Amino acid sequence: MRIREACPEESDCLSEIAIQSKAYWGYDDWFLNSCKSDLTLTERYIKQNPTFVLESNNEIHGFYSILLVKHRLDHFFISPKSIGQGYGRKLWQHMVEICTMWNFSSLTIESDPHAEGFYYKMGANWIGETESTVFPSRNLPLLEVIFDHDHNFRNEEKMRELILQYAKLHEPIRGAIMNGSRVNPNVTPDRFQDYDIVYFVTDVEPFKQEKNVLPHFGEVMLIEKPEDKILPAPLADGRFTYLIQFMDGNRIDMQFVAVENIEEKLQDSLTEILLDKDQIFPDLPSPSERSYWIKPPTEKLYQDCCNSFIWGLGSHIPKTIWRKELPLLMTLIDGVLREPLIHMLKWKVGHDNGYRVSVGKAGKNLEQWVEPELWSRFIDTYPDSNYDRIWSSLFAFHDLFLDTALEVGRAHGYTFPIEEMDRAIKFLKNVRQTANKNP
Known part of the structure; x- marks a missing residue:
């Protein structure tokens, strides 16, 4: 039976x-x-x-x-x-x-x-x-x-079964793949990993209706549909996406993509084929981080990164902290200082490891790839809302970026713009001296 x-x-x-x-x-x-x-x-x-x-x-x-x-x-x-x-x-x-x-x-x-x-x-x-x-x-x-399950957390076996069953029940779905951390052999599994799913369909339109999608997967706590939003602007490439947080703690990021766009989606090295109804997928290698390995900087990219940091340190930041425009200041710190710094730290990690590693989205895994002393210096760049501590963090930014950029430059044969950096930090220090006089 x-x-x-x-x-x-x-x-x-x-x-x-x-x-x-x-x-x-x-x-x-x-x-x-x-x-x-x-x-x-x-x-x-x-x-x-x-x-x-x-x-x-x-x-x-x-x-x-x-x-x-x-x-x-x-x-x-x-x-x-x-x-x-x-x-x-x-x-x-x-x-x-x-x-x-x-x-x-x-x-x-x-x-x-x-x-x-x-x-x-x-x-x-x-x-x-x-x-x-x-x-x-x-x-x-x-x-x-x-069903008195008290929103019990559904394990990966159950979620995979659910994802596959949905594809089998719907004729327009001709294939399905999973991307992301769930198929990454280098990631330690945990319950908060998303299920990044792509369904390849003959017609995207029916799946734009929530009633045709959401009831199958369980009770929804929150949902976001990027293609239905104005801000941020959607990609407008024909896909339709559901980002779904369920009551039991699971999350599925689900895309419906036209079957003719299969080749583009298979460029991601972190791809596992879940279902192929028509034998439309080529043989794929085992999932790996190859697509996400840090790539060495060109000289132009290196110089642009340095320029962005130095310009931020010597122009954007001084006037904003002097005016005590806290919301803008914190936004600028993350945008014009932290982002270039993370790029430079990634290139250091990449060079030290033969450019065959990934530090994850926004450098989230940097800690496991840098020395404890370097990580401690990086933590010092995170201030709170106290202006004295923000000032200290700016100088920590300068010192860490300078040391890292000089090392990366030497490793690749690129010249660091030291005179520009000296002018920027000198100006920042002068502004610091007058900051307490700001009415």
Whole structure:
């Protein structure tokens, strides 16, 4: 016995089971004919809604389906000849596991009155009545089952299963890949790693509707859709992106990309193929950080980095700190000082390691690649809002950038603009002397 996803071509078989199961309760032909439309599953329905069958010895004994958008159990039927053999309980247990994996808090059931007792035994509760879609004068029991998982964190195995299942259920999705830290062999796994997923689709448009995407993956805490925003400006390259933070702590960064753009997306060396319905992906090497290795600076890039730092230190920063324009000052420190400094430190790390390493986004892993003394100096560049400590951090910036840039310059045969730096730091010191006189 096994429970598996239904195949679209099984729609007639499942429809017949639904009608026979309904007839088991003694309904007459007129009633059954009236219900036939509601009891009929189409191939399209199975493709669009999670539908699972229980089979044994190549025979289907029952099935259930879920409407993701409404969090509703839409069908739950056991073949009459299989009733009483425990298949209903098995299907129910599977349904609970699936809904728990999706992190549903609850599921509603518009129950047939004859099946109401079974659902109560399985743990469902009566919450009211709902009008029949076939006979408006007939009210049906409205039940609810609560999944008391307290937003338990779903592990990677469950999340991967969820991501794959979504792709399999949707015909326009022809392939899926995962990028980022989850496939990086050099990253120590932790629960806060994002799932960076790209679905390659024949048509992006249907996936721009939240109702076609979000209900499948669980309860959402926060969502961002970059292509729907004005600020920052979207890339406007045809993709559609969901950044989703779930209630259980997981996060998926999900892109829907046209299949014709596959080659571009495969340039990332941190890529693992999850699904390929049409054999459209080439063979890929094992994921590695190669695409993210630090690249040596050209002389022009080195000089531009030095110029940006020196200009910031000698022009932007002095007037802003003298005026005590704190919000602008802190923004400038990060932009015109810290960014060039991190670039220079990355080149130092790259040179020291043959340019075959990565320090991560924005230098987040610098600490593990530099000497403790150098890291301590780098920490000294982070001030708080106290102006005396900000002044101290500016001189720490100068000293660290100067030492690092001279070392990188010597290593690559580039000349550091020492006279410009001397003029900038002299001016900054002069401004410091007059800062206390600022009214």
